[in-house]
Amino acid sequence: MGEIFVVVEHRAGEIREITFQMLWKANELAQAHSHGLTAVILCADGEAFIPAIRERADRVIVMEDEKLKHFNAERYKEILTGLIEEHRPFLTLIGHTPWGMELAPGLSVKTGLPLITDGINILIEDGVPKVIRQIYSGKLFSKVSFKPSEGYLISLRPGAFPADKLGDLQGDLLKQNIPTDIPEPRKRFVEFVDTAAGKLDISQAEFLISIGRGIGEEENIKSVQELVEMMGGIISCSRPVVDKNWLPKYHQVGTSGKTVKPKVYLALGISGAFQHVAGISGAGTVIAVNKDKKAPIFRIADYGVVDDLFKVVEALKDKLKG
Numbered sequence: 536m537g538e539i540f541v542v543v544e545h546r547a548g549e550i551r552e553i554t555f556q557m558l559w560k561a562n563e564l565a566q567a568h569s570h571g572l573t574a575v576i577l578c579a580d581g582e583a584f585i586p587a588i589r590e591r592a593d594r595v596i597v598m599e600d601e602k603l604k605h606f607n608a609e610r611y612k613e614i615l616t617g618l619i620e621e622h623r624p625f626l627t628l629i630g631h632t633p634w635g636m637e638l639a640p641g642l643s644v645k646t647g648l649p650l651i652t653d654g655i656n657i658l659i660e661d662g663v664p665k666v667i668r669q670i671y672s673g674k675l676f677s678k679v680s681f682k683p684s685e686g687y688l689i690s691l692r693p694g695a696f697p698a699d700k701l702g703d704l705q706g707d708l709l710k711q712n713i714p715t716d717i718p719e720p721r722k723r724f725v726e727f728v729d730t731a732a733g734k735l736d737i738s739q740a741e742f743l744i745s746i747g748r749g750i751g752e753e754e755n756i757k758s759v760q761e762l763v764e765m766m767g768g769i770i771s772c773s774r775p776v777v778d779k780n781w782l783p784k785y786h787q788v789g790t791s792g793k794t795v796k797p798k799v800y801l802a803l804g805i806s807g808a809f810q811h812v813a814g815i816s817g818a819g820t821v822i823a824v825n826k827d828k829k830a831p832i833f834r835i836a837d838y839g840v841v842d843d844l845f846k847v848v849e850a851l852k853d854k855l856k857g
C-alpha cells in the first residue's frame with residue numbers, strides 16, 4: 536500500500552513536538568491502512584534524534600552532513616525531491632510550522648505532487664487521503680480531497696494530535712549520503728533568536744494567567760496583574776497584546792510565541808485562534824473566560840465561564856481576600 540513519509544523537524548539539537556504529533560497520526564493511518572512508516576531525518580549528527588524516532592517508525596532514513604545542521608528550505612527541497620523520486624511514498628507529512636510553510640509549497644512544485652496545507656486531520660477513503668481543515672478562523676471545518684495522484688503532500692497543524700507513542704516499533708536504520716549535485720542555496724542561516732530571551736520563561740511556568748485582546752486597554756492589565764500576584768502565577772498573553780506593546784514578546788503564547796505546559800492555564804478574553812491554542816496543547820487544565828459563548832476557546836477548555844472577564848477577576852480577588 537505504499538509508505539508514509541514523515542519529515543522530522545528539529546531545532547537547536549532538539550526534535551520539535553510537531554514531529555511526534557505527525558508520527559502519532561502517521562502510525563494511526565499506517566496501522567489502519569497497512570502502510571509502512573518512514574521517518575526522514577536531515578541533520579548534522581543524528582545520534583541524539585535517532586532513538587526517539589526509531590520507536591515510532593518502521594524505518595528511519597538519516598542523512599548527516601554539517602550543511603544540514605540548520606534548516607534551509609532550498610536544500611531540504613532538493614534532497615526531499617530526490618528521496619521522494621527514489622522511494623515514491625504514498626503520502627509525505629510536513630509540519631505546518633514556519634519551517635514547513637517555507638518548505639512544502641516549493642516541494643510540491645518541484646515534485647509535481649499535490650499539497651494540502653494546515654490539516655487538522657487526515658482520513659483515507661478509497662485509497663485517497665482527505666484532509667480536514669478549519670476555515671473562517673476555526674468557525675467551520677472543511678473536508679478537502681485530492682485528485683488521484685502518484686503521491687500526496689500534507690502539512691499538519693501543530694497541536695492537532697497527541698505526541699505519544701502508538702505501538703512499540705524499532706525501525707530499521709538506513710543511512711544515505713547527501714547528494715553531491717544539489718545547488719548552493721541562495722539563503723543562509725545567520726542566527727536563531729529565542730523569544731524566551733526575557734526576564735521570565737513562561738514555557739516553564741506551572742500556572743499561567745493569560746490575557747487577550749478582550750483586556751481592552753493597557754491600563755486594565757494592572758487589575759489582572761494584581762490577581763496574578765495574589766495567586767502566585769505568571770502573566771502571559773495572545774499576540775495582539777504584544778503587537779500593541781502592552782507586554783514584551785516573551786509573554787506571548789502560540790505558534791509565533793512560546794509553547795507552554797502549565798498545570799493550569801487561565802485564558803481571559805482570548806478567542807482561541809489556532810495559532811494561540813497550538814501553544815497550549817500540553818497544558819493540564821484550561822479554564823477560559825470569554826463573554827462570547829461561541830468563542831472557539833471553549834472547544835478546547837476544560838472549564839468555561841461565559842462572562843465579562845473583569846467581573847470574574849474581581850470576584851476571584853474578593854474570594855482570595857476574604
Ligand SMILES: Cc1cc2nc3c(=O)[nH]c(=O)nc-3n(C[C@H](O)[C@H](O)[C@H](O)COP(=O)(O)OP(=O)(O)OC[C@H]3O[C@@H](n4cnc5c(N)ncnc54)[C@H](O)[C@@H]3O)c2cc1C
Nearest residue numbers: 747748749773774789790791792804805806810811826844
Ligand atoms: C502567522 C501568524 C502567527 C500567529 N501567531 C500567534 C501566536 O503565536 N499567538 C497568538 O495568540 N496569536 C497568533 N496569531 C494571531 C491569531 O491568529 C489571532 O489573531 C490571535 O490569537 C487573537 O488574539 P485574541 O484571542 O487575544 O483576540 P480576539 O480574537 O480579538 O479575541 C478577543 C476575545 O475576547 C473576548 N472578549 C472581549 N471583551 C471581553 C470581556 N470584557 N470579557 C470576556 N471576554 C471578552 C471576545 O469575545 C473575543 O473572543 C498569529 C497569526 C498569524 C497569521
